[in-house]
Amino acid sequence: xxxxxxxxxxxxxxxxxxxxxxxxxxxxxxxxxxxxxxxxxxxxxxxxxxxxxxxxxxxxxxxxxxxxxxxxxxxxxxxxxxxxxxxxxxxxxxxxxxxxxxxxxxxxxxxxxxxxxxxxxxxxxxxxxxxxxxxxxxxxxxxxxxxxxxxxxxxxxxxxxxxxxxx
Numbered sequence: 001x002x003x004x005x006x007x008x009x010x011x012x013x014x015x016x017x018x019x020x021x022x023x024x025x026x027x028x029x030x031x032x033x034x035x036x037x038x039x040x041x042x043x044x045x046x047x048x049x050x051x052x053x054x055x056x057x058x059x060x061x062x063x064x065x066x067x068x069x070x071x072x073x074x075x076x077x078x079x080x081x082x083x084x085x086x087x088x089x090x091x092x093x094x095x096x097x098x099x100x101x102x103x104x105x106x107x108x109x110x111x112x113x114x115x116x117x118x119x120x121x122x123x124x125x126x127x128x129x130x131x132x133x134x135x136x137x138x139x140x141x142x143x144x145x146x147x148x149x150x151x152x153x154x155x156x157x158x159x160x161x162x163x164x165x166x167x
Contacts, residue, residue, distance in 0.1 A: 014067045017078065018086060020096070021056045022046060035077075038062060051080030059100035061086040061093060087123050091115050094122045104150035110138055126151050 019038035025048065026035040035050045041061075049064055056062055066080035088097045098111035103126065106114070113136050118125045125132050130148045133139045139147070 014065060014081070016063060016065050017047070018042070018061065018063050019047070020093075021058050021060045021062060023058060024055065027055060038064070048074065048077045049080050049083070050077055051083070053080070053083055056083065056085070057100045059096040061088055061097070089120065091119055091122075094120070098122070103147055105143055105146045110136070113137060 017038075017040055019040040022037040022039050024034065024036045026033075028034070032052045032054070033050075034053065034055055035048060036056065037046050037048055039045070040047055049066075051064075051066065062083045063086050064078065064080045064083040066078050066082070069077055069079045071077050088094045095108070095111045095115050098106045098114065099108040114126075114133065115122050117136060118132070126147070130144060130151070133144055133147065134141070
């Protein structure tokens with residue numbers, strides 16, 4: 001993007017939107033600037049988000065704070081001042097979240113089996129009672145250790161990012 005294409009007109013005041021990441025369009029090689037698309041929860045439409053922050057994963061649900069701007073070439077976009085992950089609260093969302101490789105070692109089939117057993121409690125089970133995952137076909141002690149470590153690391157990264165963003 002060059003400055004001559006950007007008119008910078010704010011279309012509305014700062015607001016918060018929620019949605020699921022559909023795709024990463026652009027990632028700057030020398031900074032944390034990103035452009036990505038989300039599907040907005042409220043009306044199921046797609047929206048282009050631009051801003052600086054940790055790269056979200058496709059399938060993740062985000063809460064994004066910012067304002068609408070008009071780009072001369074690409075039209076209406078959402079200029080984000082901040083975004084954070086929202087843990088999914090539906091079984092479909094949990095499967096999509098786990099399948100996005102957020103937690104290493106869980107693909108779509110294993111995510112489905114876990115959610116089939118634990119339903120909407122899946123995230124809580126992974127975080128607070130991971131030993132219960134041993135009852136799922138395909139999860140033994142070795143896989144459980146990998147899942148637990150990956151989940152713990154992901155949670156710490158998100159907590160650190162939130163702390164840095166809010167201070």
